[in-house]
Amino acid sequence: MSLLKSVFISSIGKKILMATTGLLLCLFLVIHLIGNLILFSGPDAFNLYVETLSRVKPIVRAIEIILSLIFLIHIFFGSKLTLENRSATPQKYNINSAGENSSFFSRNMFIGGSILFIFLITHLSTFWYIFQNQHDEGNFYNIVMGNAVGFGNPIITTLYCIAMILLGFHLRHGFQSAFQTFGLRYNKYSGLIETVAMLFWLIIPLGFLSIAVWFGIVGGGY
Amino acid sequence: MRVTLKIWRQKEADSPGFFERHPVEKVSEDMSFFEMLDMLNDQLVLAGKTPIAFDHDCREGICGTCGLFINGRAHGPLTGITTCQLHMRSFKDGETIVVEPWRAKAFPVIKDLIVDRISFDRIMEAGGYVSINTGGTPDANEIPIPKANADEAMDAAACIGCGACVATCKNSSAMLFVSAKVSQLALLPQGQPEREIRVSNMVTQMDKEGFGSCTNTGACEVECPKEISIIHIARLNREFIKSSF
Numbered sequence: 001m002s003l004l005k006s007v008f009i010s011s012i013g014k015k016i017l018m019a020t021t022g023l024l025l026c027l028f029l030v031i032h033l034i035g036n037l038i039l040f041s042g043p044d045a046f047n048l049y050v051e052t053l054s055r056v057k058p059i060v061r062a063i064e065i066i067l068s069l070i071f072l073i074h075i076f077f078g079s080k081l082t083l084e085n086r087s088a089t090p091q092k093y094n095i096n097s098a099g100e101n102s103s104f105f106s107r108n109m110f111i112g113g114s115i116l117f118i119f120l121i122t123h124l125s126t127f128w129y130i131f132q133n134q135h136d137e138g139n140f141y142n143i144v145m146g147n148a149v150g151f152g153n154p155i156i157t158t159l160y161c162i163a164m165i166l167l168g169f170h171l172r173h174g175f176q177s178a179f180q181t182f183g184l185r186y187n188k189y190s191g192l193i194e195t196v197a198m199l200f201w202l203i204i205p206l207g208f209l210s211i212a213v214w215f216g217i218v219g220g221g222y
Numbered sequence: 223m224r225v226t227l228k229i230w231r232q233k234e235a236d237s238p239g240f241f242e243r244h245p246v247e248k249v250s251e252d253m254s255f256f257e258m259l260d261m262l263n264d265q266l267v268l269a270g271k272t273p274i275a276f277d278h279d280c281r282e283g284i285c286g287t288c289g290l291f292i293n294g295r296a297h298g299p300l301t302g303i304t305t306c307q308l309h310m311r312s313f314k315d316g317e318t319i320v321v322e323p324w325r326a327k328a329f330p331v332i333k334d335l336i337v338d339r340i341s342f343d344r345i346m347e348a349g350g351y352v353s354i355n356t357g358g359t360p361d362a363n364e365i366p367i368p369k370a371n372a373d374e375a376m377d378a379a380a381c382i383g384c385g386a387c388v389a390t391c392k393n394s395s396a397m398l399f400v401s402a403k404v405s406q407l408a409l410l411p412q413g414q415p416e417r418e419i420r421v422s423n424m425v426t427q428m429d430k431e432g433f434g435s436c437t438n439t440g441a442c443e444v445e446c447p448k449e450i451s452i453i454h455i456a457r458l459n460r461e462f463i464k465s466s467f
Binding site: 002003006007009010011012013014015016081084085087088089090091092093094095096097098100101102103106107109173176177179180181182183184185186187190 | 228241291293294295320322325326327328390392393394395422425426428429432433434435436437438439440441444445452453455456457458459460461462463465466467
């Protein structure tokens with residue numbers, strides 16, 4: 001089978017696309033989290049971080065375009081595979097005790113992913129959009145902490161926390177699933193992969209959660 | 223004991239199916255599930271009704287012919303067994319047992335609880351064999367095979383093609399079946415000459431038959447009567463990637 005046909009036509013190929021884009025998105029999450037954790041160092045450090053990024057705008061824009069493409073591929077093929085899989089099971093069982101052989105989140109990645117997509121759109125239309133139109137360089141920290149779109153707003157904080165918990169479950173299945181798709185799961189390494197996977201699905205959402213909880217609920221900050 | 227069966231009836235492939243309720247009295251807990259169905263069918267025949275059609279052959283868990291979806295589980299509530307190895311002691315007195323055929327687009331119902339699994343045969347025809355005459359039995363150790371490989375190939379070769387993996391998969395994916403067949407030959411010297419073309423052709427045929435794709439829920443390895451691990455699916459993916467370059 002030719003490489004192009006393998007990747008875009010075959011069922012395994014489409015899954016490889018999901019796994020590749022999924023892992024790249026995980027990489028993005030790590031970078032995003034590291035940036036966000038600067039909030040703990042106070043307004044000056046965070047504002048400086050955002051300003052520094054503004055100074056290299058062309059590079060940031062290029063990365064944003066690549067990132068959008070990765071997201072689009074992940075969402076498009078995720079939806080396509082879901083539709084194909086639905087058509088492979090036209091008649092459902094009257095009783096299906098799926099809970100006894102698989103986890104809830106592994107069976108509902110599309111629904112979980114769709115909710116995360118709504119979060120993503122909301123997240124972009126608030127933080128990202130406002131940051132683009134913010135010209136007062138000392139104000140970024142205040143936006144994050146503010147009542148409008150930031151952690152000063154209890155509704156935003158609550159929804160953010162829920163989204164991060166969902167993200168954790170999405171990554172819990174997705175991260176190690178990517179290794180299975182690449183065929184990199186061997187008996188002798190499966191323990192290692194599960195450990196690394198746990199670092200991802202637990203530590204990354206916990207990192208984002210810690211920010212929301214500290215600034216939004218505990219009331220920490222400067 | 224006494225059980226009530228809520229059982230799928232369907233006259234033929236194109237006719238609409240429906241659930242029928244049958245109370246079954248005087249069931250011994252030592253009866254196999256099929257003996258209980260046989261008893262019910264005898265009663266149906268005596269009453270001048272059509273007996274319930276279900277697939278079975280060896281009734282000792284090795285042929286892969288039987289397969290019922292019982293109370294929401296492929297081959298019933300236990301793991302590591304086929305439907306013929308299920309006994310009535312796994313159910314409670316007075317219980318209502320829901321019995322359905324395998325559900326998948328690639329496994330259309332022929333009648334009642336019997337489904338057509340010829341799609342598996344077509345996948346096998348696409349490459350699930352070694353197309354050379356291997357001759358007589360060679361001397362032991364003439365072809366050295368590492369013990370670990372032999373063991374893993376044997377584990378994969380345990381697949382009886384019953385279709386429980388497809389039946390239980392939320393996507394009706396046949397990946398566990400195909401992976402067992404690919405894995406078995408990829409691990410042994412005899413499978414090497416056709417290693418790449420085999421995986422490519424079998425996956426192409428699998429997709430053509432209308433099976434879904436694998437989302438790694440792991441339900442198949444739980445329900446597989448031969449307890450084949452999804453580690454073989456990882457190998458299938460690996461073999462497929464290698465064959466694409």
